[in-house]
Amino acid sequence: MVLGVGPAGPCEEVLEFAFDAAARRAAALRIAHGRAPAVPAGFGYGDADPADAGPGRGPGYGEGEEADGLLHVWRRKFPEVEVREQAVVGRPGRHLAEAASDACLVVVGRRARHSSAGTHIGPVAQAVLHHCAAPVAVVPHG
Secondary structure (H helix, E strand, O other), rough: OOOOOOOOOOOOOHHHHHHHHHHHHOEEEEEEEEEEOOOOOOOOOOOOOOOOOOOOOOOOOOOHHHHHHHHHHHHHHHHOOOOEEEEEEEEEHHHHHHHHHHOOOOEEEEEEEOOOOOOOHHHHHHHHHHHHHOEEEEEEEE
């Protein structure tokens, strides 16, 4: 199984769905942490290093305390689920579609938004739905 997690971090509803689905299928769970590309040195003002942006914001996202703390809770609840984490840079839809080549399920979240035009799934969920060969679960979260 593959779980896509954006730069904002993992969401409890999506994590619960993914861990429960992996446990029911006796499948390993690969968590793909998406992040924006690092800003080249000398770009913009000052000498700020994107790696110093703090947990969940710099190039090391997915390996920081913030992500590990939340995942630790779910690892304890589902000790039978083998978890592998992977940090990816670039287009998340493309990475998830590639990662899904051998997956039994791909899980992505979408923010629950209400508008007069109806619900909106977002560009990543749409790309995954259109390009993945594996089944896709889009889990709404608040």
